[in-house]
Amino acid sequence: MALLQIAEPDAAPAARPPRLAVGIDLGTTNSLVATVRHGIPVVLPDAEGRPLLPSIVHFGAHGVGVGYPAQDALVADPQNTIVSVKRLMGRGLADLSDARRFPYRFIDAPGMVKIETRAGVRTPVEVSAEILRSLRVRAEASLGGALAGAVVTVPAYFDDAQRQATKDAAGQAGLNVLRLLNEPTAAAIAYGLDNASEGIYAVYDLGGGTFDLSLLKLSRGVFEVLATAGDTALGGDDFDHRIYCWALETAGLGPVSPSDTRLLLLKAREAKENLTAHASTPLVATLSTGERLDLTLTAATFTTITATLVSKTLQPVRKALRDAKLAVEAIDGVVMVGGATRMPQIQKAVAQFFGMPPLTNLDPDQVVALGAAIQANVLAGNRAEDEDWLLLDVIPLSLGLETMGGLTEKIVPRNATIPITKAQEFTTFKDGQTAMAMHVVQGERERVSDCRSLARFELRGIPPMVAGAARIRVTFQIDADGLLAVSAREQTTGIEAAITVKPSYGLADTDIARMLEDSQAHAAADMAVRALTETQVEAQRILGATRSALDADGDLLDAPQKAEIDAAVSTVRERLAGTDRHALQAAVAALNRVTADFAARRMDRGVAGALTGRRVDLLARD
Amino acid sequence: MIDFSQDYFSLFGLPPRYRFDPAALDAAYHALQRAVHPDRYASAGETERRMALQSSARVNEAYQALKDPVGRAQYMLSLRGIDALAETNTALPMEFLQRELERREAMDAVQSGVDRSGLAALLDTVRRDAATLEATLADRLEAQEWNAARDAVRELRFLTKVADDLEVAIAADEG
Numbered sequence: 127m128a129l130l131q132i133a134e135p136d137a138a139p140a141a142r143p144p145r146l147a148v149g150i151d152l153g154t155t156n157s158l159v160a161t162v163r164h165g166i167p168v169v170l171p172d173a174e175g176r177p178l179l180p181s182i183v184h185f186g187a188h189g190v191g192v193g194y195p196a197q198d199a200l201v202a203d204p205q206n207t208i209v210s211v212k213r214l215m216g217r218g219l220a221d222l223s224d225a226r227r228f229p230y231r232f233i234d235a236p237g238m239v240k241i242e243t244r245a246g247v248r249t250p251v252e253v254s255a256e257i258l259r260s261l262r263v264r265a266e267a268s269l270g271g272a273l274a275g276a277v278v279t280v281p282a283y284f285d286d287a288q289r290q291a292t293k294d295a296a297g298q299a300g301l302n303v304l305r306l307l308n309e310p311t312a313a314a315i316a317y318g319l320d321n322a323s324e325g326i327y328a329v330y331d332l333g334g335g336t337f338d339l340s341l342l343k344l345s346r347g348v349f350e351v352l353a354t355a356g357d358t359a360l361g362g363d364d365f366d367h368r369i370y371c372w373a374l375e376t377a378g379l380g381p382v383s384p385s386d387t388r389l390l391l392l393k394a395r396e397a398k399e400n401l402t403a404h405a406s407t408p409l410v411a412t413l414s415t416g417e418r419l420d421l422t423l424t425a426a427t428f429t430t431i432t433a434t435l436v437s438k439t440l441q442p443v444r445k446a447l448r449d450a451k452l453a454v455e456a457i458d459g460v461v462m463v464g465g466a467t468r469m470p471q472i473q474k475a476v477a478q479f480f481g482m483p484p485l486t487n488l489d490p491d492q493v494v495a496l497g498a499a500i501q502a503n504v505l506a507g508n509r510a511e512d513e514d515w516l517l518l519d520v521i522p523l524s525l526g527l528e529t530m531g532g533l534t535e536k537i538v539p540r541n542a543t544i545p546i547t548k549a550q551e552f553t554t555f556k557d558g559q560t561a562m563a564m565h566v567v568q569g570e571r572e573r574v575s576d577c578r579s580l581a582r583f584e585l586r587g588i589p590p591m592v593a594g595a596a597r598i599r600v601t602f603q604i605d606a607d608g609l610l611a612v613s614a615r616e617q618t619t620g621i622e623a624a625i626t627v628k629p630s631y632g633l634a635d636t637d638i639a640r641m642l643e644d645s646q647a648h649a650a651a652d653m654a655v656r657a658l659t660e661t662q663v664e665a666q667r668i669l670g671a672t673r674s675a676l677d678a679d680g681d682l683l684d685a686p687q688k689a690e691i692d693a694a695v696s697t698v699r700e701r702l703a704g705t706d707r708h709a710l711q712a713a714v715a716a717l718n719r720v721t722a723d724f725a726a727r728r729m730d731r732g733v734a735g736a737l738t739g740r741r742v743d744l745l746a747r748d
Numbered sequence: 749m750i751d752f753s754q755d756y757f758s759l760f761g762l763p764p765r766y767r768f769d770p771a772a773l774d775a776a777y778h779a780l781q782r783a784v785h786p787d788r789y790a791s792a793g794e795t796e797r798r799m800a801l802q803s804s805a806r807v808n809e810a811y812q813a814l815k816d817p818v819g820r821a822q823y824m825l826s827l828r829g830i831d832a833l834a835e836t837n838t839a840l841p842m843e844f845l846q847r848e849l850e851r852r853e854a855m856d857a858v859q860s861g862v863d864r865s866g867l868a869a870l871l872d873t874v875r876r877d878a879a880t881l882e883a884t885l886a887d888r889l890e891a892q893e894w895n896a897a898r899d900a901v902r903e904l905r906f907l908t909k910v911a912d913d914l915e916v917a918i919a920a921d922e923g
Contacts, residue, residue, distance in 0.1 A: 507791035
């Protein structure tokens with residue numbers, strides 16, 4: 127990697143150790159954790175040296191197993207061994223067109239399905255949290271300390287419910303989420319910084335269960351996503367399933383047991399992987415019924431039975447190009463991401479579509495985690511002197527409100543750069559109407575019933591007026607994680623209602639209580655210690671931020687202001703030495719308060735600096 | 749933090765003109781985002797993080813408004829108190845409505861027919877018309893003929909809608 131860290135002994139006499147930060151690729155099939163060491167992103171392997179963690183959770187008779195141990199239980203105990211849980215995140219039973227492909231005992235619940243396991247009913251969020259917890263423990267053991275934070279990746283095409291579910295899972299796993307980062311964007315960072323690339327790139331990211339296509343413009347250190355499209359239910363899993371169906375048909379078998387299904391899917395995956403390097407592969411298995419399969423799958427047959435899947439990935443490619451108003455000739459390079467892109471028929475189809483061979487010089491399994499680690503390192507405040515890149519990402523799907531007649535009014539269009547705030551005015555349609563129901567939806571279709579419902583809330587207490595007289599301003603704010611908050615305000619009276627689109631997948635209070643109990647039981651002993659550690663990490667962070675702010679812009683303060691900040695800093699320092707978490711929290715809050723005005727003035731200076739540079743440039747141009 | 753009372757042109761240090769160098773807007777946009785983007789404040793205190801979010805969102809809103817030719821025209825009119833798309837403001841030239849009707853009919857005819865290859869050709873025509881209209885709009889704005897510019901904006905919005913519908917129809921055909 128061309129990320130040089132220049133140490134300037136004079137500028138940093140007491141060089142603080144870098145804050146521990148990791149990037150996590152929470153994948154459908156495999157997950158990874160990576161960090162930046164001495165300026166170089168590396169994947170952190172487990173104790174046996176294996177970089178990948180199979181995204182499998184087994185609820186066994188003697189406790190929970192994650193990764194390889196869980197994989198070993200897959201065939202013997204399919205109903206309690208959860209694979210591909212990512213496909214269930216933020217999804218209701220009705221959303222899962224392929225629900226019957228899973229051997230689980232699903233329980234339908236508003237917004238998100240639940241799974242009945244030996245250990246009780248579990249949500250996809252809880253199952254994902256097990257995987258994330260395992261990665262956190264691995265990272266902390268490897269790095270030798272508590273993590274300051276993590277960047278967790280999500281498919282670019284994930285909607286608000288899926289993103290929120292991922293962020294919740296990370297929180298349950300004890301991770302401080304610095305940012306949710308789109309997977310193709312993460313890959314572009316790792317790839318772009320490694321190759322010092324400029325131009326317009328397509329990132330073709332076919333994972334285990336999701337497909338993303340992002341178009342990015344890389345110029346002078348800015349990674350700007352122009353458009354993104356995808357399919358959150360299309361991936362390597364589907365290719366395995368095609369082989370599985372072919373095997374059943376060819377062998378003349380009817381439906382098989384969940385256990386045999388698992389066995390055959392594992393064999394199908396092996397066959398798929400073999401065909402990356404061979405023209406044909408045997409597929410041999412003995413089922414629990416005693417029936418024996420002994421088949422040969424050729425690359426040609428595999429290509430034929432998966433042709434529709436391959437062409438299905440090209441639809442989002444065309445859509446993204448249309449959205450970005452780009453011809454295919456405008457693309458300077460195509461980056462391949464995700465293990466599934468190793469399939470020769472994918473490589474061939476992509477090369478044919480773009481008219482150039484795709485770039486594969488970074489490991490497609492690792493590139494997302496590496497990119498996430500690079501961003502985590504920067505977000506945690508370990509930015510190197512010469513490291514001055516910026517990432518501008520977008521939301522994948524339009525956000526809007528339901529209006530009369532079940533139609534959608536789009537407030538924020540898809541591919542809008544985030545963060546973004548957009549407001550729109552609505553009015554009452556009946557005389558004397560005193561309440562207004564807001565139904566927040568995400569999607570491109572005109573009818574609300576074809577879009578994804580994110581949240582409902584009500585603005586009440588509107589004074590009775592004639593129809594059309596009330597002016598209700600609805601504001602959508604999307605943060606840098608791509609998460610939405612909505613607020614509504616009646617302009618003439620100032621009546622307000624707001625919602626963070628958090629309970630989108632309908633967690634009932636009892637669920638939340640149970641999840642809290644579970645997570646407490648999980649870590650009963652170190653719960654209090656952990657809370658204190660988290661507060662200490664936050665305190666260290668603000669101390670560091672204040673110190674560098676004073677170093678850079680201390681001249682903005684007069685003596686009394688400086689003294690006030692110094693006093694607040696001292697209080698935080700003193701309390702850091704103790705173990706009173708609440709006292710420390712109060713000191714941190716006080717420091718935040720007294721530095722607020724300073725922070726605003728520092729940002730003013732940054733903005734003025736940015737524009738001064740610009741004006742000179744503009745004069746030179748004219 | 750950025751000055752929220754500034755108009756979008758001042759925010760980017762650009763002259764308030766309809767015709768400008770898009771590269772200058774891009775450069776100013778990137779410079780401002782480098783100064784205010786939340787990623788630059790991820791390890792700062794809560795107050796700073798909130799200010800960064802608000803500032804960055806404002807810069808994105810401004811950039812998107814100015815980058816799009818129709819959006820930029822609409823914004824310039826709004827600075828003069830003209831809401832180009834106000835519901836009360838429905839008067840459009842008769843000849844335009846006539847053309848619009850014909851276009852919709854042509855679209856329906858193509859869409860209901862077996863041969864839908866005409867959709868792409870129709871889209872080309874609509875895009876050409878939009879480009880011509882955009883040039884007219886630019887002239888009117890430069891000449892400060894605000895009401896004429898407003899009519900052009902309204903026509904262009906119609907055209908954009910037709911083009912979007914055509915694109916959706918073509919995309920549906922593709923698969």
